[in-house]
Amino acid sequence: MSNDDILVRLRHLMKQSSQAKVDWDAVTADSTIASLGFDSLTILDLVYDIQQEFGVEFEAEKLAGVKTVGELIAFLRSCMGGTAGEKAAPRC
Amino acid sequence: MNSVPRRVVVTGMGLITPLGSDEETVWNAMMQKHCGIRRLTLVNPDDYKTPVGGEVDSKAIPAMLREAGVEPVGDRTVDLALASAGAALRSAGIGAGCGSSGPVPMPVIFGSGIGASHSMYHAFEAFFQKGVRGLRPTSVPRCMGNAISAQISIKFRLSGPNYVIVSACTSSTTAIGVSFRMVRDGYADCALCGGTDSVFDPFVYAGWNNLGVMSKNPDPLSACRPFDSRRDGCVLGEGAGALVIESLERAAARGARIRGEILGYGESSDASHITSPSVEGQVRAILDAMSSAGVAAGDIGFINAHGTATRANDECESKSITAALGPAAASVPTASSKSFFGHLLGAAGAVETIVTFLGLERGMMPPNLNLDEPDPGCNLCLARGEAVKLKSPVAMKNSFGFGGNNAVLILRGWEERK
Numbered sequence: 001m002s003n004d005d006i007l008v009r010l011r012h013l014m015k016q017s018s019q020a021k022v023d024w025d026a027v028t029a030d031s032t033i034a035s036l037g038f039d040s041l042t043i044l045d046l047v048y049d050i051q052q053e054f055g056v057e058f059e060a061e062k063l064a065g066v067k068t069v070g071e072l073i074a075f076l077r078s079c080m081g082g083t084a085g086e087k088a089a090p091r092c
Numbered sequence: 093m094n095s096v097p098r099r100v101v102v103t104g105m106g107l108i109t110p111l112g113s114d115e116e117t118v119w120n121a122m123m124q125k126h127c128g129i130r131r132l133t134l135v136n137p138d139d140y141k142t143p144v145g146g147e148v149d150s151k152a153i154p155a156m157l158r159e160a161g162v163e164p165v166g167d168r169t170v171d172l173a174l175a176s177a178g179a180a181l182r183s184a185g186i187g188a189g190c191g192s193s194g195p196v197p198m199p200v201i202f203g204s205g206i207g208a209s210h211s212m213y214h215a216f217e218a219f220f221q222k223g224v225r226g227l228r229p230t231s232v233p234r235c236m237g238n239a240i241s242a243q244i245s246i247k248f249r250l251s252g253p254n255y256v257i258v259s260a261c262t263s264s265t266t267a268i269g270v271s272f273r274m275v276r277d278g279y280a281d282c283a284l285c286g287g288t289d290s291v292f293d294p295f296v297y298a299g300w301n302n303l304g305v306m307s308k309n310p311d312p313l314s315a316c317r318p319f320d321s322r323r324d325g326c327v328l329g330e331g332a333g334a335l336v337i338e339s340l341e342r343a344a345a346r347g348a349r350i351r352g353e354i355l356g357y358g359e360s361s362d363a364s365h366i367t368s369p370s371v372e373g374q375v376r377a378i379l380d381a382m383s384s385a386g387v388a389a390g391d392i393g394f395i396n397a398h399g400t401a402t403r404a405n406d407e408c409e410s411k412s413i414t415a416a417l418g419p420a421a422a423s424v425p426t427a428s429s430k431s432f433f434g435h436l437l438g439a440a441g442a443v444e445t446i447v448t449f450l451g452l453e454r455g456m457m458p459p460n461l462n463l464d465e466p467d468p469g470c471n472l473c474l475a476r477g478e479a480v481k482l483k484s485p486v487a488m489k490n491s492f493g494f495g496g497n498n499a500v501l502i503l504r505g506w507e508e509r510k
Contacts, residue, residue, distance in 0.1 A: 016166070
């Protein structure tokens, strides 16, 4: 699965969880998570949806250091066992 | 609290129903005697004894929410409520987009018989499939009974109290009645009230399917036949209705368009059986409403009946109306809007109240559909065939529910009185 594939799936999940008015098609790897309208509650739903979608399990606290969508993608790749050549990210 | 009761008027209405999602579409469909009941698509109709029902057009929900400027919550019942609330506020010229910069101190009192049932269905499904860790973290705020009124309050920034009234099929009539009392007695100057329900998830609909009160007629257009000799049970529907009500003084001061007046409200409990209705309990609610409104039986020009098309309800309601109104009952045109939509459960009272106000504005009311041969046990002045021309601008709206709940509103078309 390419990073672009993950990005497309993340956009869909984020749109579902966020409830904020965001131009989701304009979200890129450089977009910050903080700009996407999540609060302490809706971020939990996003974590849940990511776990269901990608078949991974991790505690929500593991995302504390993740600031951008690109870092989230790298984190997910590490969870899925594909970290080679990726930017350093928190481990699952 | 005001020592002198205030007049309470309606200045905004919004609805989303199996017949349409705006007043004109719904009214015109009723005048043309269109029925909104179809073969079901939201659940597999082949799994159920009653394969027909009144479904809302699923495209209408996001369209109405876009128009209201709010994002969907993702629960069909709550989103229906949000859609109707947005339409009611817009028609009243209140809230976001209508010149308001901050929260509006307006109570939100909504009724629902079932609540956020689609979220509950998904939560149960996930739990039983995947266990504790399969449950969505936001299951509690999604499923809680007051999610409906809370989301309306949050999305539209209405900062009065918000809560949900749960009293089966009387839920939204009671929500309107309670709101009416709040405004009449000075606890609030205005309120957003109504009801919502969406029964078509596989679990909740299965419950109704197995209860034994539903029609087994597979023909969607003839299945729902209140007061008819060949009726064989109710047909369910989904939808939501919302009304903005306010004191006459407030409405006049802001130059609002007044759509009608709520004259009175009455309620009671049968205190006898969880599903079987009681004449005695219903009569008390009707008389309580008439007393609250200060009207006599002869003043009432139309009855929008509860009229579920079950054998027990229609006969019991007929006896109750006759007992409460006396000889006048024989000449008051009576019809059930459920023949057009199906039974919208917790939304029924609100949607049927809105339909009644639309009729009062126009001086006419829709008849009963499918009333080919009135049941001799339902000895009322039942409207058949064409629309009823009103002789009086006062109408009664009955709602009776499982649990022995009885709720009755007395409504009046708007005309300036001294």
